[in-house]
Amino acid sequence: MSMKEEIIDLIAKTLDVGSDEIKEGVSLYDGVGVDSTEMVELSIAIGKHIGITLSPGEVTNKNTPNEIIEIVEKKKNG
Amino acid sequence: MKERIAITGMGVVSPAGLKKETFWANLKSGRSFVDEVTRFDATLYPSRIAGQVHQLDAYSHLSGRLVKKIDVFSHMALVACQQAISDAEIKLDSIDKNRAGVFMGNALGGWLFAETELRDLYLEGREGISPYMASAWFPAAPQGQVTIYYGLKGYSKTVVSDRASSALALWYGAKVLQDGHNDYCLAGGMEAPVTPYALLSANTQGDLSKNNLTPSKAYRPYDLYRDGFVIGEGSGIVAMERESDARKRGVEISGFLKGIGFSCDGQHYAKPSMNTESLEYAIKECLKDCAWSKDDVDYICLDGEATETGDILEAQALNNFFGMSLKNIAMSAPKSMFGNLLGAQTALDVIATLLSMKNNLVLPTINFDERDPRCQIDCTPNKAQQKEINRALIMARGRGGINIILGIEK
Numbered sequence: 210m211s212m213k214e215e216i217i218d219l220i221a222k223t224l225d226v227g228s229d230e231i232k233e234g235v236s237l238y239d240g241v242g243v244d245s246t247e248m249v250e251l252s253i254a255i256g257k258h259i260g261i262t263l264s265p266g267e268v269t270n271k272n273t274p275n276e277i278i279e280i281v282e283k284k285k286n287g
Numbered sequence: 288m289k290e291r292i293a294i295t296g297m298g299v300v301s302p303a304g305l306k307k308e309t310f311w312a313n314l315k316s317g318r319s320f321v322d323e324v325t326r327f328d329a330t331l332y333p334s335r336i337a338g339q340v341h342q343l344d345a346y347s348h349l350s351g352r353l354v355k356k357i358d359v360f361s362h363m364a365l366v367a368c369q370q371a372i373s374d375a376e377i378k379l380d381s382i383d384k385n386r387a388g389v390f391m392g393n394a395l396g397g398w399l400f401a402e403t404e405l406r407d408l409y410l411e412g413r414e415g416i417s418p419y420m421a422s423a424w425f426p427a428a429p430q431g432q433v434t435i436y437y438g439l440k441g442y443s444k445t446v447v448s449d450r451a452s453s454a455l456a457l458w459y460g461a462k463v464l465q466d467g468h469n470d471y472c473l474a475g476g477m478e479a480p481v482t483p484y485a486l487l488s489a490n491t492q493g494d495l496s497k498n499n500l501t502p503s504k505a506y507r508p509y510d511l512y513r514d515g516f517v518i519g520e521g522s523g524i525v526a527m528e529r530e531s532d533a534r535k536r537g538v539e540i541s542g543f544l545k546g547i548g549f550s551c552d553g554q555h556y557a558k559p560s561m562n563t564e565s566l567e568y569a570i571k572e573c574l575k576d577c578a579w580s581k582d583d584v585d586y587i588c589l590d591g592e593a594t595e596t597g598d599i600l601e602a603q604a605l606n607n608f609f610g611m612s613l614k615n616i617a618m619s620a621p622k623s624m625f626g627n628l629l630g631a632q633t634a635l636d637v638i639a640t641l642l643s644m645k646n647n648l649v650l651p652t653i654n655f656d657e658r659d660p661r662c663q664i665d666c667t668p669n670k671a672q673q674k675e676i677n678r679a680l681i682m683a684r685g686r687g688g689i690n691i692i693l694g695i696e697k
Contacts, residue, residue, distance in 0.1 A: 225351040246356075249418040257414070 216255060216278050223254045231274055238270040245270065261285055291543040292461040293533040294695075296375025296526030297638045298367035298475070302338030302519050302625040305346040306370060311642045313624075315671050317651045319503035320625040321517050327483050334495035336502040337481045338519030338626025356419040357432055358397025360479035363522040364429035365436060368473050372437075375526035376538050377471060379437055388441035388469045389433045390460035392452030392476030393426040394630035398485040400424050426630075429477050429522075441469045449685030450590075452476055452630035453523065454693055457637065458547045464529055475634035477522035489518050492557075492686070494594050506623045507654035508591035509598050509662040516593045519626025523634030541641045545678075545694040548573030552688020559596065559688040563604035569690035570608050570680070577694035579678060581612040586649060586679040588636045589666065591620025592627075595659075601682065602662040617674050619667035621650040633683040637695060644676045644697050 210218070213233070220237070221228040230241050237243035243251070248270045255277070256263035261284045268277050297307045302320040304310035313320065321338050329335035340363065347354070347366050354362060368389075372379065400417075401424040407415035422428060427445035434443055442463055446455040453476030460474035480489055489495055496515040498505035506517040533540050550569040552560035559566075574581065590601055605613055621639045622628075628635060643650055648671050655668035676697070683691040 225355060246418045246422070253414050253418075 212282060213278050215258070216281065217274055219254060219258055220251060220274060223251055233275045234273050236271050236273050243270040255281060259285060289465055291530040291545065292464050292527050293530045293540045294525045294527055294542050294544060294641060295533050295538045295540055296371040296373070296377070297541065297641065298370030298374065298522070298524040299635065299638060300340055300343065300346070300363040300367045301521040301523070301628070301635060302340055305340070305342060305366070307374070307638065307642065310638070311646070314621055314639060314650050315646070315648060317653055317670055318624065319506070319653060321502045321505055323499070323502055324481055324486065326481065329486060332486060333490050333497050334515070334518070335499050336496065336505055336517055337486070338517060338521070338628070339481055340521050356423065358400035358423045358428065358479065360393065360397045360477045360522070361423070361429040361432040363479065363520070364391065364433060364477040364524065367475065367477070367522040367524040368433050371473055371524040371526045376536070377526060382471060384438050385440045386469050387439045387471040388443040388460065388463060389430045389439060390443065390456040390472060390474040391427070391430040391445045392454070392456035392630045392634065393429065393445060393447060393478060394449050394452050395478060395480055395485055396426045397424045397428055397479060399479060399482040402482055402484050433473065441471070447630070448689055450627065450629050450632055451683040451685040451689045451691040454633035454681065454683035454691040457525070457544060457634065457693065460527055461544045464527060470528060470532060472527045473524055474527055475522065475524035476628070476631035478629045478631040479520050480518050480629060481520050486518065494592065496593065504654050506593055506626065507656070508589065508593040508620045508623055508652055509602070509659060509664065509666045510655050511657040511659045513593040513598065516591070517626040519622070519628040521628050521635070522631050523638050525634065525637065542644055542695050542697055545696050546573055546576030547694070548576060548692040550690045552690070554688060557686050559600060559684070561600070563600055563607060565688060566600065566604040566684070566690045567608045569692045570604070573680060573692035573694050579694065581609050582615070583678050584616050584680055585674070586640065586643065586676040587616055587618045588640050588679060588681045589618050589620040589652070590682040590684045591622055591652065592684065593623070597684070598659065599661045601684070602664045605664060613664070617649040617667060617672065617676070618664055619650050620652045623653045633681060633691070633693065636681045636683070637693065640679045640681060640695060644679065647673060647675050649674050649676070
């Protein structure tokens with residue numbers, strides 16, 4: 210599974226929505242109505258899964274999954 | 288003169304059924320819905336029996352995404368609210384949501400969520416705790432969840448007053464309607480005390496039955512061999528509006544919330560006063576508020592604490608206050624069938640009484656085998672009795688001598 214697939218799958222599982230509802234280029238707020246508390250949950254879940262520390266301010270619900278993947282990859286490699 | 292407040296919808300999530308129709312069918316059968324607590328290891332708890340809601344998910348309309356953010360007491364309240372809205376035929380898209388409020392009663396808060404998350408906080412550190420903890424556990428959480436779910440923006444409030452919480456919530460919601468600040472109101476209560484910590488706390492309080500070997504026989508108010516009440520979980524919600532508005536909508540009116548009487552023993556933080564003056568005062572105030580005489584009352588839904596002190600004081604107060612008139616009043620404690628739901632109990636007592644009024648049937652007090660000679664009241668033992676009920680009082684008493692009496696009429 211690629212990093213992109215992994216993160217989209219993780220977002221869907223954490224929010225308890227279908228993977229097909231997570232659109233790569235649409236912000237999480239516009240796409241599935243993610244609120245600020247859900248975003249805290251997501252940032253913790255992604256951080257734990259990838260093995261990095263991702264604070265809630267670094268990714269927000271205005272980000273698209275593509276942008277989040279980019280931020281995660283940069284942190285992981287950098 | 289104050290306008291009457293009509294009850295136009297009812298929602299029930301109880302150990303005796305998860306809809307008003309099932310609730311009624313089960314209660315009139317006079318069966319017990321109390322059983323052993325098995326969802327966690329309660330082996331060492333002095334009281335390990337309860338009235339439990341076993342099929343919430345099957346009756347739930349909520350998404351998994353919402354359910355994992357809320358405690359089960361909010362879940363139960365949301366399911367009961369959905370039933371009440373549907374029963375009252377309220378079209379949420381066509382009402383002014385600025386004038387629709389939610390009034391809830393709760394005693395303990397949402398402990399299942401809190402216990403689990405605090406354990407994770409201590410085990411895993413700050414990232415172990417759910418970000419929803421802050422908004423899930425506190426007593427007003429269900430009120431918040433209901434207002435958010437339906438987008439209701441009218442004046443709303445949660446009352447915490449032990450076993451009288453939902454009595455006060457109903458009155459508060461009715462008063463805000465009477466004063467013209469809201470047009471619609473969802474009112475009632477919810478309680479989820481069957482969790483490891485909440486049940487332990489309730490045990491510490493000491494008034495729970497320890498008859499663990501025969502759960503269905505454990506809750507026996509006014510019986511000589513009672514040993515305390517049985518705790519229960521669930522939610523009862525009613526939809527209310529002003530009588531003139533309900534008539535205009537042409538919706539069925541189940542009954543009216545007519546008046547309230549309240550008093551406080553003012554003597555001890557947990558125990559009631561051994562003098563019944565304060566309880567009698569609350570009954571007197573309720574009749575005054577309802578503009579009823581003693582002889583107008585057809586039925587009293589009893590508090591039925593099933594403790595020696597609680598039962599004897601309640602019976603004494605009723606005999607002192609009503610005198611000979613008490614002979615003509617039917618009385619019972621239907622909660623003996625499913626447990627006392629603490630902050631949600633009065634709402635379910637009101638719903639059970641409204642259904643009794645509709646069906647001209649007095650629900651029984653079960654497990655009544657041998658009268659305690661110190662409780663001289665006819666509590667409709669073991670079997671429902673036919674009787675026309677037009678006006679009823681609901682007794683709600685909380686720890687430390689909280690006395691709330693509601694008056695409802697057909």
